[in-house]
Amino acid sequence: MERIKGRAVTGGIVFGRIVFYHRGEQLIKKNRVSNLELELSRYEYAKRMAMSELDVLYEREIENIGKDHADIFMIHKMLLEDDGFVGRIEEIIRHESCNADYAVFHAANEVASELGHSEDEYIRARTADVKDVSRRLIRHIQNKSESELKFEKNSILCAYDIEPSETVAVDKDCVKAICTCYGSVNSHASILSRSMNIPTVVALGRGLVEELEGCEAVVDGYAGVLYIDPDDETKRRMIEKREEEGRKRELLKRLKGRKNITLDGTEVEVHANISGLFDMKYVLENDAGGIGLFRSEFLYLQNDDFPDEELQFYTYRRALEKMEGKPVIIRTLDIGVDKNPDYLDDIQQDNPAMGLRSIRICFERPDIFRTQLRALYRASVYGRLAILFPMIVDPEEIIAIKGIIQDVCEELDAEGVPYSSNVELGIMIETPAAVMLSDELAREVDFFSVGTNDLEQYTIAVDRQDSRLEKYCRPHHMAVLRMIKMAADSAHRYGKWIGVCGELAGDTELTELLLSMGIDELSVSPSRLLLLRRKIRSISLTDKLGVLVRHGVVRADEAYDLR
Numbered sequence: 001m002e003r004i005k006g007r008a009v010t011g012g013i014v015f016g017r018i019v020f021y022h023r024g025e026q027l028i029k030k031n032r033v034s035n036l037e038l039e040l041s042r043y044e045y046a047k048r049m050a051m052s053e054l055d056v057l058y059e060r061e062i063e064n065i066g067k068d069h070a071d072i073f074m075i076h077k078m079l080l081e082d083d084g085f086v087g088r089i090e091e092i093i094r095h096e097s098c099n100a101d102y103a104v105f106h107a108a109n110e111v112a113s114e115l116g117h118s119e120d121e122y123i124r125a126r127t128a129d130v131k132d133v134s135r136r137l138i139r140h141i142q143n144k145s146e147s148e149l150k151f152e153k154n155s156i157l158c159a160y161d162i163e164p165s166e167t168v169a170v171d172k173d174c175v176k177a178i179c180t181c182y183g184s185v186n187s188h189a190s191i192l193s194r195s196m197n198i199p200t201v202v203a204l205g206r207g208l209v210e211e212l213e214g215c216e217a218v219v220d221g222y223a224g225v226l227y228i229d230p231d232d233e234t235k236r237r238m239i240e241k242r243e244e245e246g247r248k249r250e251l252l253k254r255l256k257g258r259k260n261i262t263l264d265g266t267e268v269e270v271h272a273n274i275s276g277l278f279d280m281k282y283v284l285e286n287d288a289g290g291i292g293l294f295r296s297e298f299l300y301l302q303n304d305d306f307p308d309e310e311l312q313f314y315t316y317r318r319a320l321e322k323m324e325g326k327p328v329i330i331r332t333l334d335i336g337v338d339k340n341p342d343y344l345d346d347i348q349q350d351n352p353a354m355g356l357r358s359i360r361i362c363f364e365r366p367d368i369f370r371t372q373l374r375a376l377y378r379a380s381v382y383g384r385l386a387i388l389f390p391m392i393v394d395p396e397e398i399i400a401i402k403g404i405i406q407d408v409c410e411e412l413d414a415e416g417v418p419y420s421s422n423v424e425l426g427i428m429i430e431t432p433a434a435v436m437l438s439d440e441l442a443r444e445v446d447f448f449s450v451g452t453n454d455l456e457q458y459t460i461a462v463d464r465q466d467s468r469l470e471k472y473c474r475p476h477h478m479a480v481l482r483m484i485k486m487a488a489d490s491a492h493r494y495g496k497w498i499g500v501c502g503e504l505a506g507d508t509e510l511t512e513l514l515l516s517m518g519i520d521e522l523s524v525s526p527s528r529l530l531l532l533r534r535k536i537r538s539i540s541l542t543d544k545l546g547v548l549v550r551h552g553v554v555r556a557d558e559a560y561d562l563r
């Protein structure tokens with residue numbers, strides 16, 4: 001037996017046979033052409049064909065996989081209109097008097113190699129898109145038809161890499177899992193396979209070779225492992241794990257429609273964190289009570305430019321409609337540090353985590369902020385919207401935000417555009433400053449949502465990006481826990497509610513403590529909803545003070561006075 005470890009993209013245990021998909025190498029010879037105008041028109045014709053094919057794919061896949069994912073075909077179209085890319089193709093044809101397919105092949109390799117050297121994983125992942133679109137173009141130049149991907153039943157599709165258009169072409173009835181040597185968790189192909197719910201492992205490395213064709217294998221999509229010729233013990237373990245996961249799913253079904261209520265009868269709001277519409281399927285499947293955190297910045301990261309008002313309006317409206325009146329908390333743009341769209345001017349900052357990021361960028365670029373607020377308010381009539389502002393450190397910032405909101409609403413009034421007057425406004429509590437001023441902040445907003453990921457890094461001074469610091473990153477640090485308690489007390493003092501949407505919300509070791517502090521809402525990734533809901537139903541909150549003392553959040557001598 002051989003065990004190869006990669007990166008888990010989509011969970012699931014799959015038994016099957018390896019089918020090595022080796023994309024037909026397009027060996028393209030360079031030929032000298034005498035009629036350059038004819039060659040350029042051959043290329044132009046192929047480009048038009050590729051564009052209309054992408055339009056068809058886009059329309060078809062909107063139905064199948066949703067607009068967010070189908071957008072990849074629009075990105076491919078944009079590539080075909082990109083001056084750098086197409087300009088280079090034409091330049092090669094003219095300067096080297098060569099055939100169009102060779103020029104496309106060559107230009108695509110150049111662009112892909114540039115992107116491949118980027119330090120940004122997201123940009124590196126775009127090399128697959130360049131190659132995908134160039135293959136389409138070459139196919140049209142060569143007048144060839146697209147061959148479908150055909151597989152036997154129970155195939156484990158293995159490949160060096162897989163492209164988005166190949167992923168959507170996969171026949172789910174036959175292909176039960178996807179494994180690739182390369183690839184990143186954030187590539188569009190990974191995003192697509194996740195939304196199609198095909199167990200997927202990427203970055204398995206060079207051990208995944210074509211010679212494995214036909215081998216029996218098991219994919220553990222949860223752990224990101226591929227077992228080749230699994231022994232009996234591994235098969236037994238995998239069957240057990242599959243059954244265990246199946247049992248958890250069954251449990252989830254039983255929890256569906258039931259309240260998240262503790263043994264003593266306290267009802268808790270359990271919501272989901274999402275990054276885009278593609279996550280909605282899992283939110284609905286897991287029966288979340290609402291969206292507690294919609295990280296809107298992913299909409300910005302998936303585009304080549306700031307998403308316009310229409311695209312944002314459509315996205316927020318769909319999220320609200322799909323939640324059918326349940327609360328949807330959309331966080332305004334929180335870019336910076338690791339979340340940097342390449343179209344945003346690159347400002348050199350020595351310490352980006354404490355630099356121009358998040359709400360500060362919105363203040364610097366009111367045009368971007370206003371566009372998002374307009375889209376949010378326009379969408380607000382389609383459900384129960386709340387807006388969450390990140391990285392707030394001062395009540396003055398909220399006053400400034402409210403001023404901008406008022407302008408936006410007046411503008412909408414003047415245009416006769418309807419919006420809801422019940423949009424709740426909240427802030428992330430993710431800096432020590434916000435905790436220390438939580439009384440003043442609570443007066444200005446409707447709710448708090450604690451971002452424990454950032455609160456932790458700013459409180460215990462540990463860079464959350466640096467994996468070398470993992471051992472110093474102690475999420476249960478007493479300073480962080482006491483800060484959450486302090487923010488909860490402030491919120492309640494002013495009759496406001498408070499949630500936790502950072503990773504700590506899904507840490508079931510802390511559920512009892514967080515609820516004893518009075519946290520009203522917990523928002524976690526859809527995959528964690530089940531365990532959290534089960535945990536909530538197993539605890540009692542009859543002795544909240546006792547729980548706080550046991551965890552050290554309240555000192556015993558303080559408790560004496562509080563009883």
Ligand code: PEP
Pocket residue numbers: 293295334430450451452453454455501502503
């Ligand atoms: C947080 O900081 O805890 C949070 C939820 O936001 P993000 O992880 O997106 O910074």
Ligand code: MG
Pocket residue numbers: 390430451453454
């Ligand atoms: Mg944060």
